[in-house]
Structure formats: C-alpha cells, structure tokens
Amino acid sequence: MDLKQKKVYIHTIGCQMNVYDAEQMERGLSPIGYVRTPEIGDADLILLNTCAIRAKAEQKVFSFLGRLVKLKNERPELIIAVGGCVAQQEGKRILSRAPYVDAVFGTHAIGRLPEIIEKIRAGQGPVVDVALSAGEAAFNPFPMSDTGHHPPEKSISSFVTIMQGCDNFCTYCVVPYVRGREASRHPDRIAEEIRTLVAGGVREVTLLGQNVNSYGKKEGLPTFTQLLERISEIEELSRIRFTTSHPKDLSDELIGAFGRIEKLCRHIHLPVQSGSDIILSRMNRKYTRKEYLAKIDRLRGLCPDIAISSDFIVGFPGETGADFQKTLELIQQVRYDSLFAFKYSDRPQAPAARFSEKIDEAVKAERLGEVLDLQQRVTLERHRSLVGQDVQVLVDGYARKNEGRESGRGIQWTGRTDTNKIVNFYGGQDPENTVKGDTGACGEEIFSGRMISVRIKDAFPHSLSGVPLHPAAIGPGTKGEKHHAA
Ligand code: SF4
Numbered sequence: 267m268d269l270k271q272k273k274v275y276i277h278t279i280g281c282q283m284n285v286y287d288a289e290q291m292e293r294g295l296s297p298i299g300y301v302r303t304p305e306i307g308d309a310d311l312i313l314l315n316t317c318a319i320r321a322k323a324e325q326k327v328f329s330f331l332g333r334l335v336k337l338k339n340e341r342p343e344l345i346i347a348v349g350g351c352v353a354q355q356e357g358k359r360i361l362s363r364a365p366y367v368d369a370v371f372g373t374h375a376i377g378r379l380p381e382i383i384e385k386i387r388a389g390q391g392p393v394v395d396v397a398l399s400a401g402e403a404a405f406n407p408f409p410m411s412d413t414g415h416h417p418p419e420k421s422i423s424s425f426v427t428i429m430q431g432c433d434n435f436c437t438y439c440v441v442p443y444v445r446g447r448e449a450s451r452h453p454d455r456i457a458e459e460i461r462t463l464v465a466g467g468v469r470e471v472t473l474l475g476q477n478v479n480s481y482g483k484k485e486g487l488p489t490f491t492q493l494l495e496r497i498s499e500i501e502e503l504s505r506i507r508f509t510t511s512h513p514k515d516l517s518d519e520l521i522g523a524f525g526r527i528e529k530l531c532r533h534i535h536l537p538v539q540s541g542s543d544i545i546l547s548r549m550n551r552k553y554t555r556k557e558y559l560a561k562i563d564r565l566r567g568l569c570p571d572i573a574i575s576s577d578f579i580v581g582f583p584g585e586t587g588a589d590f591q592k593t594l595e596l597i598q599q600v601r602y603d604s605l606f607a608f609k610y611s612d613r614p615q616a617p618a619a620r621f622s623e624k625i626d627e628a629v630k631a632e633r634l635g636e637v638l639d640l641q642q643r644v645t646l647e648r649h650r651s652l653v654g655q656d657v658q659v660l661v662d663g664y665a666r667k668n669e670g671r672e673s674g675r676g677i678q679w680t681g682r683t684d685t686n687k688i689v690n691f692y693g694g695q696d697p698e699n700t701v702k703g704d705t706g707a708c709g710e711e712i713f714s715g716r717m718i719s720v721r722i723k724d725a726f727p728h729s730l731s732g733v734p735l736h737p738a739a740i741g742p743g744t745k746g747e748k749h750h751a752a
Contacts, residue, residue, distance in 0.1 A: 271299055271300075271301055272299050272300050272301075272310040272311065273300065273301060273302070273303040273308050273309050273310050273311070274291075274292070274295055274300040274301070274302055274303065274309060274310070274311040274312075274313060275302070275303050275304075275305070275306045275308070275309035275311070275312050275313070276288045276291060276292060276302060276313045276315060277306075277312070277313070277314050277315065277330060278315040279314075279315065279316055279317045279323050279326050279327065279330075279350075280315070280316065280317025280319065280323060280350065280351070281317065281319070282425050282472065282474055282509065283427070283445075283474055283476075284315050284316075284317055284350055284351075285425060286425040286426075286427055286474060287315060287349070287350065287373075287376060288313075288315050289425075290376050291313055291315065291349065291376055291379055294376065294377070294379050294380055295311075295379065295380060295383065297380065298380045298383065298384065300383075306337075307337075309344070310343070310344065310345065311344075311345045311346075311347065311383065312334060312337075312344065312345070312346050312347070313347050313348075313349060314327065314330055314331065314346070314347070314348045314349070314350075315349050315350045316348060316349065316350035316351055316352035316353055317350060317351055317352065318350075318351035318352045318354075318355045318440050318444055318613065319351070319439070319440065319441070319613075320608060320611050320613075321611035321612065321613070322611065323352075324352055327348070327352045328363065328364070331346075331348070331360075331363075331364045331367065332364075334346055334364075334366070335366060338366040345368045345369070345383065345386050345387070345391075346366060346367050346368050346369075347367070347368060347369035347370070347371060347379075347382070347383070347386075348360055348364075348367055348369070348370050348371075349370075349371045349372070349373075349375070349376065349379070350373060351373060351440065351441075351444040351445065352444075353370045353371055353372050353373075353396065354372035354373045354374075354396050354398075354443075354444040354445070355440065355443065355444050355614070355615065356370075357370060357372075357394055357396045358370065358394045361392055361394070367392065368386045368391045368392050368393070369382050369383070369386055369391060369392060369393045369394070369395075370392075370393070370394045370395070370396065371393075371394075371395045371396070372395060372396035372397065372398070372444075373398075373430075373444060373445050373446070374397065374398045374399045374430075374446060375395040375396065375397065378395055382395060398446040399446075421467070421468060422467070422468065422469050422470060422660065422661070422662050422663070422714060422715045423468065423469070423470040423471070423472065423660075423662065424463045424468045424470075424471055424472070425471070425472050425474050426456060426459055426460055426463070426471050426472070426473055426474065427451065427473075427474045427475070428450065428451050428456055428473045428474065428475050428478065428481060428493070428508075429448060429449065429450045429451065429474075429475030429476065429477070429478065429480075429481055430445055430446065430448070430449050430451075430475075430476075431445045431446040431447045431448045431449055431476065432445065432447075432448055432476040432477055433447055433448045433480075434476075434477060434512060434550075434552075435550060435617075436539075436549050436550050436551060437548065437549055437550045437616060437617040437618040437621070438549060438579060438582065438610060438613065438616050438618045439613070439616055440613045440614075440615050440616050441476055443615040443616075444615075445476070448476070448477070448480065448484060449484070449485075450475075450481050450482045450483075450484065450485050450487055452485075452487065453482075453487060453488055453493050453496060456473075456493065456497070457496060457497060457500065460497060460500055460503065461500060464500060464501075464502050464503050467715060468503075469502070469503065469504045469505065469660060469715055470503075470504060470505040470506075470507065470531075470660055471497070471503065471505075471506055471507070472507040472508060472509060473493075473494075473497075473506065473507070473508040473509075474508075474509060475508075475510070476510060476512075477510065477511070477512040477515060478490050478508050478509070478510065478511055479511050479512055479515035479516055479517060479520060480512070480515050481493060489517075489519060490508075490520060491517070491519045491520050491522075491523045494506060494508075494523055494527055494530060495523075495527060497529075498527050498528070498529045498530065503529065504529065504660060504717060505529055505531050505660060505684060506527070506529050506530050506531065507531045507533065507686075509535045510535055510537060511534060511535065511536055512537075513536055513537070513538060513551075513553050513557070513558050513561060514551065514552045514553040514557075516536065516561050518564070521561070521564050521565055521568060522568065524565065524568060524569040524572060525568045525569050531684040531685070531686065532569055532571055532572045532573060532684050532685050533572065533573040533574075533575070533603075533684065533685050533686040534565065534572060534573075534574055534575075535574075535575045535576070535577075536558075536561070536562070536574060536575070536576055537576050537577035537578075538558055538576050538577070538578065538596065539551060539577060539578060539579050539582075540578065540579065540582065540585070540589065540592075540593055541555055541589075541592035541593035541594070541595060541596030541597070542555070542585070542588075542589035542590075542592040542593065543555055544584075544589060545582050545584070545585055545589050548582065548583070548584060548618075548621070549579075549582060549618075555592070555596065559596075559599070559600070562574065562600055571685065572685070573603040573604075573685035573686055573687070574600065574602055574603055575602055575603055575604045575605055575606075575686070576600075576602050576605045576606075577605065577606045577607070577608070578593060578597075578605060578606070578607040578608070578637055579607075579608055579609075579610050580593070580607060580608070580609055580610065580630055580633040580634050580637060581609050581610045581625035581629060581630030581633055581634075582610045582618070582625070583610070583618055583621035583622065583623050583624050583625065584621065584622075584623040585610075585625055585633075590633050590636075593637065594636065594637070594640060597637065597640055597641060597644070598640070598644075601644050601648065602641065602644065602645075603645065603648055603685065603686070603687075604641070604645055604686075605637075605641050607634055607637040607638055607641070608634070609627075609630040609631065609633075609634050610625065610630065612624075642727055645727060645728075646725065646726075646727050649687070649725035649726065649727070649729075649730055650725045652687070652722045652725065652730060653722050653723065653724065653725055653730075654721070654722065655721070655722050656719050656720070656721050656722075656735060657683045657687075657689065657719070657720055657722060657730075657732075658683065658684065658717055658718070658719055658720075659681035659682065659683060659689045659691070659717070659718050659719075659720050660681050660682060660684075660715075660716075660717055661679050661680070661681035661713040661714055661715065661716050661717075661718055662680055662681050662682070662714065663679070663680065663714045664677060664678065664679060664680070665678040665679060665680040665690045666680070677692065677693065678690055678691070678692050679691055679692070679693050679713045679714075679718075681718070687729070687730055688728065688729040688730065689720055689722070689729065689730045689731065689732060690729060690730070690731045690732075691718070691720050691731060691732050691733060691734050692733070692734075693713050693718070693734050718734050718735075719734065719735040720732040720733065720734050720735065721733050721735055
C-alpha cells in the first residue's frame with residue numbers, strides 16, 4: 267500500500283445525509299493516505315457525492331462531471347469517483363455518459379471505498395459497486411475511534427446517522443430505491459459515536475434518519491424517545507436535534523419528550539408536502555390534513571414556543587388550483603417558522619413519474635413563488651416578535667460577513683437558538699461590550715462552542731441580531747434554555 271500523502275476533493279450535493287456520508291468518506295480514505303483539500307486543482311482523487319431526490323440535483327451531477335473532462339485530459343492519473351444516490355440509481359450507466367469516471371459506488375458501498383480506490387490505483391478500474399447491504403453494515407463504516415480522527419474541522423455541531431433507508435414509498439420519492447429499506451443502528455453504537463464527538467468538542471448533535479419516529483421498530487430496539495433519553499444523559503452534550511419525522515408516525519411519546527427532555531431542542535421539522543387531502547393521498551403520505559393539524563396542536567399545547575418547519579412540493583401531478591389554495595391556507599394556519607418548497611419533478615424510479623395530469627412548468631414556478639413569498643412574510647413576522655427577548659445562543663463561530671473588524675465594532679459571531687434561529691452578535695474587541703470570551707492563540711476572544719445569552723435587537727428574513735448580555739449569562743453549555751421577556 268502506497269502511504270504517500272495524497273489529496274481528495276469531495277463535492278457534495280444534497281441533504282444532511284450526504285454531508286454525513288462525505289465525512290465518512292474522508293475518514294475512510296485517511297488510512298490509505300488521503301487528506302481532504304478544498305482546491306479541486308490540487309486533488310489526486312475527486313469524489314462526487316450525489317443526490318437523486320430532484321431532477322435539478324441530478325442535472326448538477328452531470329454538469330459537474332462535464333467540467334472534469336479537461337482536468338482528466340490534462341492529468342490522466344487523476345481518479346474520479348461518483349458516489350451517493352445517483353450512483354446507486356444509475357450504476358454503470360454513469361460510465362457510458364462519462365467514460366472518464368473511474369468508480370461508481372452506491373449508498374451502501376462507502377465502507378468499501380478504500381478497496382475501490384486501491385483497485386483503481388492498481389490499474390483494475392473502472393469499478394462499479396452498487397450492492398445494498400443489510401443491518402449495521404449499511405452505515406457508519408468508519409467510527410471515529412478507529413482512526414482517532416476528530417471531526418474534519420473542530421465542529422460544535424455534528425450529524426449522527428441513526429437509521430438508513432425508508433419503507434414508506436411516497437409516490438414522488440426515490441429514497442427507498444436508492445438508500446434501501448429502513449434499518450436502525452444499535453443504540454450502543456450511536457451513544458459511542460456521540461461520546462467520541464463530545465470528547466472532540468462537539469456540543470450539539472443532529473440525529474439523522476428518513477423517518478426517526480420508526481427508529482428501532484423493525485429490530486425491536488428501544489423507541490426513538492428512549493434513545494433520546496439515553497443520549498441526553500451524555501454529559502457535556504448541550505443540545506440534541508433530529509430530522510426527519512414523518513407526520514403519520516409522530517407519536518404522543520415523542521410529542522411528550524419536548525416538554526420533558528431538557529437537552530432536546532424545541533424545533534421539529536415535520537414535512538407535510540401538501541395541504542390537500544386528495545394530493546396527500548396520491549402522494550401516499552398516509553395522513554390527512556386534519557390529522558396533521560391535530561399533531562401540530564398537540565405539539566404546541568405541550569410546548570408553546572416550539573419552532574415548526576416543513577417541506578412542500580408544488581405542482582404534483584393533478585394538483586388543481588383548489589388543491590394549491592389548500593396548501594396556502596395550511597401555511598397561513600400553521601404559521602411555520604420556516605419551510606422548504608420545491609417544484610415537483612419526475613424521478614425515473616418513483617411511481618408518480620407515470621401519473622398523468624402533469625402540471626405546466628410555468629404554473630409550478632408561479633405556485634412556488636407564492637409559497638415562498640407567503641412564508642417569507644410569516645417568517646419575518648415571527649422573527650420580529652422575538653425583538654426584545656433574551657435567547658440562549660450556542661455559538662458556532664465567526665459570522666460569514668464580518669465587517670465589524672474593519673469598523674472597530676469587534677468580531678461578529680453567529681450561532682443558533684434551540685428553536686434553530688440564526689443569531690448574530692458582536693463580541694470581543696468591542697468597548698461597549700461587557701461580554702468576554704476565552705482568549706485564543708492570536709489574542710482574540712473565542713466564543714465558539716459557548717452558550718451565550720443574547721438580547722434580540724433586530725429581525726431579518728433569515729436571521730436575528732442582538733447584543734450579548736452580562737458575562738454571568740455565559741456558560742459552557744446550559745440546560746433549560748428558555749426565552750424570557752426582556
Ligand atoms: S418518508 Fe417518503 S419522502 Fe421521506 S424518504 Fe421515505 S419515501 Fe421518501
């Protein structure tokens with residue numbers, strides 16, 4: 267085995283599941299001599315981590331691959347590998363569209379990635395590996411304890427996969443076909459991974475699964491709520507988030523957990539997809555609008571401040587103007603904190619691709635615009651209602667725009683409330699600011715990873731800004747972080 271250090275560039279398209287998979291790929295390649303580079307031009311290996319959930323994401327895959335032809339012609343020794351959902355779905359068809367690709371590896375082949383790359387380096391390519399595995403072998407092939415490799419960059423938050431695949435077969439979705447059937451990971455492995463992350467500085471974990479509410483049911487493992495209770499006992503872990511929860515499986519046990527488990531963030535992502543029962547039935551979502559709303563009421567009854575977000579698909583085959591109005595009414599009624607909305611697109615393996623009454627692209631675009639405009643107004647109103655309140659912010663690091671350094675206002679930091687709102691504030695080097703962080707190597711005060719009380723002063727469509735409060739309000743991680751009226 268050639269242990270000379272080589273560079274891998276990983277380009278990820280898609281959801282948090284894919285971001286997590288990219289970390290797994292990086293960790294798996296480390297023992298065979300690869301380090302990650304942010305520069306594609308420096309790479310000896312380019313990994314394209316793909317998403318098949320929407321046509322647009324799939325188009326991005328082939329346009330990215332198209333841009334690699336020149337690099338491969340200049341440096342034939344460059345290895346190009348395609349992984350993730352499009353790789354799983356298309357298999358060797360990728361090689362006929364892009365013959366310069368050296369490897370295609372599916373969603374369950376990440377554990378075999380080092381061998382795949384070694385084969386190519388030994389001149390045995392191209393390799394296509396899209397076999398689906400069962401049980402534990404399906405995920406997390408490279409636990410951090412194996413390599414001693416701390417999360418790629420010192421992160422405050424980390425994703426942790428608790429399940430793979432899905433058994434729900436919504437008619438528009440390819441996940442059951444490209445990620446396989448539902449499988450849950452053993453709680454001991456999950457707890458082990460979180461303890462390792464926490465030892466490396468992580469303070470917040472997001473548990474990932476397509477439908478966390480059915481966690482453990484097939485395998486006879488503890489319920490998802492019991493898993494949350496177990497994880498909440500890990501000291502030094504401040505916050506637990508999870509995504510995604512299918513509305514049909516949202517149990518009273520889990521709803522009750524929001525009022526009871528202190529570390530569980532008061533935010534739930536509950537994708538509804540449509541406000542029309544006719545469309546929900548065609549989507550095979552297995553709940554009605556009324557049942558969905560009843561669950562929202564129960565959540566808010568137990569935890570009035572809970573933030574609720576959702577996903578919507580507009581222009582599903584057969585969606586009439588009246589169906590779409592029901593979607594708008596639902597958004598107005600629930601008053602989500604935020605939402606993601608997408609235009610429906612046919613996915614080759616999904617049944618809805620064969621449904622008639624396809625909606626015109628221009629109508630879809632118009633409906634998407636209406637949903638986004640409505641939600642933007644609601645989000646801004648909700649953000650404005652927080653002005654004057656004190657919130658607890660877990661600080662991620664520097665804010666992206668940091669004009670404060672030049673203006674002498676200090677460094678702008680960013681973090682999130684437990685309700686998942688982005689809050690920016692100035693701290694350190696600000697003469698009027700009483701809050702002091704730890705001192706970093708270059709003399710700056712470091713707030714990353716700390717829980718800071720911030721009084722909200724201003725509201726924007728995507729974020730809030732405020733001023734940090736008295737130093738006594740700062741803690742290394744807190745329990746019971748509630749909003750207080752100022
Ligand atoms: S619940 Fe439906 S939309 Fe979600 S992953 Fe499963 S099949 Fe896809």
